Amino acid sequence: MPHPHTAQAADVSHPAFELFRGDSALMVSMPHVGTGLPADLAARLNPAALSLADTDWHLPLVYDFVREMGATLLVATQSRYVIDLNRPPDGASLYPGMTTTSLVPTETFRGELLYPDGPPDEAEIAQRREQWWRPYHAALAGELARLRALHPRVVLWDAHSIASVLPRFFEGRLPDLNFGTADGQACDPTLTEAVLAPVRAQTDYSWVLNGRYKGGHITRSNGLGAGGVHAIQLEKVQDIYMDESAPFALLKDRAARLRPLLKSCLQAATDWARAG
Numbered sequence: 001m002p003h004p005h006t007a008q009a010a011d012v013s014h015p016a017f018e019l020f021r022g023d024s025a026l027m028v029s030m031p032h033v034g035t036g037l038p039a040d041l042a043a044r045l046n047p048a049a050l051s052l053a054d055t056d057w058h059l060p061l062v063y064d065f066v067r068e069m070g071a072t073l074l075v076a077t078q079s080r081y082v083i084d085l086n087r088p089p090d091g092a093s094l095y096p097g098m099t100t101t102s103l104v105p106t107e108t109f110r111g112e113l114l115y116p117d118g119p120p121d122e123a124e125i126a127q128r129r130e131q132w133w134r135p136y137h138a139a140l141a142g143e144l145a146r147l148r149a150l151h152p153r154v155v156l157w158d159a160h161s162i163a164s165v166l167p168r169f170f171e172g173r174l175p176d177l178n179f180g181t182a183d184g185q186a187c188d189p190t191l192t193e194a195v196l197a198p199v200r201a202q203t204d205y206s207w208v209l210n211g212r213y214k215g216g217h218i219t220r221s222n223g224l225g226a227g228g229v230h231a232i233q234l235e236k237v238q239d240i241y242m243d244e245s246a247p248f249a250l251l252k253d254r255a256a257r258l259r260p261l262l263k264s265c266l267q268a269a270t271d272w273a274r275a276g
């Protein structure tokens, strides 16, 4: 099934992802935008979950400029309720001691049980890992290797969005833009500064670096710098570009207001990679 968010045909269509190849030193990953749900899974889910409220909605539209920039774009097709592509494959917690959702989530962000008749067992989790998690990560690794053969350094931008208020996970309202570099471990500090320069120069959006969200598994496992890949995650709150209540409509005026800043950040990242 073609992905509803992207008008152009993918270079690689796989049940788990769509891949749009470019040749610049920028790769953008969108692991939580998928809304696919296998029918047998949908039939087992709590009906309250079927609105897929925890999706990172509309990111391909908000970032609609990245392909023109020559970036490579990897877009997940399946809901994070199938499996969370931004969690380690062994299910280890990203934020020990804090509330977070797991590799195969059993609750929504608001604490509703996903499986009224009991959660998936280990065998089912292993099966989903092979069917959905591994292909996405194999594509990601393959593309990073392809781009590294073209460029001495490559930037991996992991794109996310989240409801602005979620009391189970954080107090009050998140800053609008939450940049994560695994506390500086995922990329060179000069990349962080290049990306933040346009953010520091504006006052429309609040922001933080390595606050509540520091970068998930994709940022932490691919961006170690030494291999020439430098990763950064942007978790942004949704109400700066969409309606946070169902049916989660894109607010075009807000998205249009946000887009130039995002574009400046990604252009800065691409320029930084080119200068390396």
Ligand SMILES: [Zn+2]
Pocket (backbone or CB within 6 Å): 032, 056, 159, 160, 161
């Ligand atoms: Zn996300």
